[in-house]
Amino acid sequence: MKTGTRFGPAKDTRWLAAWIGVTLLLVLWDARYLNKPAFDRVITGFVNTFTIAFLVIAFTLALGWLTANALHRLESRGRRAAAMTLTFLLNLLRSVPQVVGILFGYVGVSALHDAGVLTGPLTIFPLLALCMSLFIFTELADLMRERISHFTQSDFYSAMRVCGIPEGRIVNVDILWKNSRVHIFNKLISVFGMAVFLQCSVDFIISVGLSTDVNEVSLPATLGNLLAKIDSKQDILAIGYSLFHPSYIGNLFFRHLQGLTVAFLIVFTLLCVYNIANGFAERHKL
Amino acid sequence: MNAAPFSIRIVAGKRPIVSIDDFYVAWDGITFLFGESGIGKSMICKALYGLLDPDELDVTMGGAAYRMFLDSPASRDIRQNSFFVFQEPSSHLDPLSRIDGQLREGSLKGAGNEEEVLNQLWQGSDLTKIQRILKLYPKPYRPSGGEKQRLLLAMAFKKIEAFQQAAPQGAPTFFVFDEPTGSLDNAYRNRFLDMLFTHYRRRQFTAVVITHDYSIISEVRRRYADLTPRIHYRELERTGDATVRLDDFSPDDYLNWLSGARGAAARAESDDRVLTVEPSFSVFGRKHTLFRDAGRTTPAPLVIRRGEMAYVKAPSGVGKTTLAKMVMGLYPADAAAMELCGMKLSNKTPGRVWPDRIWGKRAAMVFQHADESLNLESTVRQCFMGLPLKRTLDDAALRQVLSEVFDGDLPGAFLSKRVKYLSGGQKQRLNLLRSLTLNTDLLILDEPLNGLDFRSVTKVISILEQRRRAGAALLMISHNEEIFDAVVGPQSVYYLN
Numbered sequence: 001m002k003t004g005t006r007f008g009p010a011k012d013t014r015w016l017a018a019w020i021g022v023t024l025l026l027v028l029w030d031a032r033y034l035n036k037p038a039f040d041r042v043i044t045g046f047v048n049t050f051t052i053a054f055l056v057i058a059f060t061l062a063l064g065w066l067t068a069n070a071l072h073r074l075e076s077r078g079r080r081a082a083a084m085t086l087t088f089l090l091n092l093l094r095s096v097p098q099v100v101g102i103l104f105g106y107v108g109v110s111a112l113h114d115a116g117v118l119t120g121p122l123t124i125f126p127l128l129a130l131c132m133s134l135f136i137f138t139e140l141a142d143l144m145r146e147r148i149s150h151f152t153q154s155d156f157y158s159a160m161r162v163c164g165i166p167e168g169r170i171v172n173v174d175i176l177w178k179n180s181r182v183h184i185f186n187k188l189i190s191v192f193g194m195a196v197f198l199q200c201s202v203d204f205i206i207s208v209g210l211s212t213d214v215n216e217v218s219l220p221a222t223l224g225n226l227l228a229k230i231d232s233k234q235d236i237l238a239i240g241y242s243l244f245h246p247s248y249i250g251n252l253f254f255r256h257l258q259g260l261t262v263a264f265l266i267v268f269t270l271l272c273v274y275n276i277a278n279g280f281a282e283r284h285k286l
Numbered sequence: 287m288n289a290a291p292f293s294i295r296i297v298a299g300k301r302p303i304v305s306i307d308d309f310y311v312a313w314d315g316i317t318f319l320f321g322e323s324g325i326g327k328s329m330i331c332k333a334l335y336g337l338l339d340p341d342e343l344d345v346t347m348g349g350a351a352y353r354m355f356l357d358s359p360a361s362r363d364i365r366q367n368s369f370f371v372f373q374e375p376s377s378h379l380d381p382l383s384r385i386d387g388q389l390r391e392g393s394l395k396g397a398g399n400e401e402e403v404l405n406q407l408w409q410g411s412d413l414t415k416i417q418r419i420l421k422l423y424p425k426p427y428r429p430s431g432g433e434k435q436r437l438l439l440a441m442a443f444k445k446i447e448a449f450q451q452a453a454p455q456g457a458p459t460f461f462v463f464d465e466p467t468g469s470l471d472n473a474y475r476n477r478f479l480d481m482l483f484t485h486y487r488r489r490q491f492t493a494v495v496i497t498h499d500y501s502i503i504s505e506v507r508r509r510y511a512d513l514t515p516r517i518h519y520r521e522l523e524r525t526g527d528a529t530v531r532l533d534d535f536s537p538d539d540y541l542n543w544l545s546g547a548r549g550a551a552a553r554a555e556s557d558d559r560v561l562t563v564e565p566s567f568s569v570f571g572r573k574h575t576l577f578r579d580a581g582r583t584t585p586a587p588l589v590i591r592r593g594e595m596a597y598v599k600a601p602s603g604v605g606k607t608t609l610a611k612m613v614m615g616l617y618p619a620d621a622a623a624m625e626l627c628g629m630k631l632s633n634k635t636p637g638r639v640w641p642d643r644i645w646g647k648r649a650a651m652v653f654q655h656a657d658e659s660l661n662l663e664s665t666v667r668q669c670f671m672g673l674p675l676k677r678t679l680d681d682a683a684l685r686q687v688l689s690e691v692f693d694g695d696l697p698g699a700f701l702s703k704r705v706k707y708l709s710g711g712q713k714q715r716l717n718l719l720r721s722l723t724l725n726t727d728l729l730i731l732d733e734p735l736n737g738l739d740f741r742s743v744t745k746v747i748s749i750l751e752q753r754r755r756a757g758a759a760l761l762m763i764s765h766n767e768e769i770f771d772a773v774v775g776p777q778s779v780y781y782l783n
């Protein structure tokens with residue numbers, strides 16, 4: 001049995017439990033003390049943010065897998081020109097800073113929304129997630145290519161091929177699934193953290209007005225744009241105020257809950273995801 | 287430690303590694319210990335020698351905790367007077383210390399006649415060559431595997447000489463040689479045996495030689511018959527998942543089987559050529575030539591017909607596996623001309639020809655190391671998935687296939703067992719079966735007997751013989767010359783330079 005320490009559950013399990021437990025406590029506290037409209041906004045922002053982050057994982061996995069397979073196939077069949085072209089395109093994508101790329105993606109999504117092409121979360125969410133995945137999936141594709149490259153040097157790859165086992169099966173079942181799924185899953189945990197962070201950053205940037213084409217009305221409510229709302233900003237400012245007026249600290253937990261909840265959820269989620277990924281890597285000796 | 291049997295149990299975490307109720311070592315005798323790879327031979331000997339870490343493994347010896355055994359005076363005496371030659375020479379040597387320093391380290395300092403021992407192990411080679419090796423820091427590729435193995439043997443013989451010169455009468459010893467000839471050719475192997483028995487004649491000691499090389503038996507019978515009462519052959523036999531039993535191994539069983547195999551030496555049953563390789567070929571800038579005569583005077587093409595078993599001989603590292611991989615299109619040749627099942631192949635043949643028309647259809651190959659050629663994360667069942675077979679192997683059919691080399695009724699759980707939890711011998715049998723299931727015209731087998739116990743060796747040879755009779759062409763690559771010289775007729779033996 002794999003456990004992190006001899007004194008209890010593994011580090012990743014502990015942090016996952018901590019995230020779930022603390023988030024539930026926060027929901028209960030907010031349900032009791034946060035006003036109904038603000039509570040609904042926070043819940044919507046939270047659900048939207050996490051839905052998009054999970055969609056990012058799905059798209060990243062699909063794009064990474066397709067790219068790694070395509071490159072391996074082109075290289076193993078000696079189609080060097082095609083492999084180099086695809087590598088060049090990937091490097092081009094890699095050269096764009098993630099935040100900038102996603103920002104432009106959001107501009108496009110917003111424009112499509114304003115033009116009436118996109119209506120409702122069923123179409124907007126996947127497109128937002130795809131925008132983010134486009135600037136993240138190269139990391140997963142690199143990992144998959146490294147794993148494929150490592151195992152194609154080993155005897156088991158050649159031994160299976162000379163027995164007539166199809167290359168696609170060896171790469172996808174024996175290398176990526178049987179021998180790399182733990183590595184891939186660990187990367188996807190990090191992708192989740194990146195998706196939350198990038199989403200909140202871009203939403204925040206858009207919401208405070210750096211873009212004139214996109215506004216908070218045209219995009220779904222997320223934790224990022226909730227944080228940029230004036231009442232949340234005031235809640236955050238209240239933290240600074242309470243530093244110099246300690247008697248005010250108690251009010252933070254009753255009168256400034258929206259901003260504090262949003263900020264806490266973002267920071268605490270990122271901290272937990274970081275520790276879950278680290279713990280998972282330690283537990284599986286990656 | 288004495289001749290009375292006692293129990294040893296070794297558990298890692300919750301997983302039992304090996305458990306034996308009646309292990310014993312002949313006091314002041316030489317024991318050759320056989321058994322399939324991974325059955326626990328080394329582990330049991332390490333436990334007896336006192337090399338296992340009680341913090342890492344849960345070990346009980348004779349029902350008592352391992353620490354008690356380690357702290358006992360007898361165990362301490364054994365460690366003081368003995369030596370353990372590890373199976374993998376590279377892992378025994380310290381890469382940060384010069385070899386001459388390691389040869390004189392600790393209790394080896396001033397022990398025995400080092401120069402004489404080295405001279406004997408190098409068979410009187412130029413002294414400057416040995417001196418050059420002694421000044422090296424061990425690296426993965428230098429000294430060579432065979433040289434590293436001889437250096438470890440030199441340490442053991444120095445320790446034997448130290449014991450013989452200085453230890454009081456009755457002092458206990460336990461010299462363990464774990465696969466001491468794995469990287470040596472037959473001439474060096476025989477030199478090792480000669481030194482072992484020469485030293486033994488001077489003053490007796492207890493030694494265990496762990497080996498898969500059954501041809502040692504013939505050499506020992508031939509040259510050291512006078513010591514027969516002091517020489518013991520034992521075999522570890524699996525009785526359960528991790529439980530084993532120590533049996534006497536009858537050398538006559540092996541010798542009789544070998545003589546029977548000699549009588550049935552394979553002959554081609556048709557003139558239909560399956561594989562022809564022109565005598566000269568070049569791979570990775572290195573030129574190779576095939577010969578029919580041991581003197582390597584007249585180059586000759588390698589020709590294997592339907593119903594023929596051919597055997598390619600060459601010392602380690604000359605290029606036997608390279609030849610096999612070139613035929614299978616895994617290594618691109620710089621220059622080569624071959625014909626496989628009527629298809630002309632050369633260094634100009636596009637690489638796609640092999641996967642499209644040859645692999646699994648006309649030819650298949652069994653790789654040398656089962657550990658590396660199987661996906662360790664797969665289950666036994668999954669090892670046979672994806673093979674280009676006419677019908678899918680369901681569990682019943684798969685059991686039928688496995689029963690060719692696995693004894694008894696295999697439990698259902700065996701098919702779902704991960705390869706990484708199988709013993710080395712079980713892995714090797716799976717490795718062989720995967721290719722044998724395909725029924726291709728040509729089957730290349732690189733060291734097919736690696737890690738197998740005697741019973742499995744006879745089964746595998748019998749299956750190969752059946753395939754040959756059924757019309758398959760078989761190309762053998764093996765260091766096990768005695769067995770394949772017997773199984774393959776002299777008309778089908780080739781030599782590679």
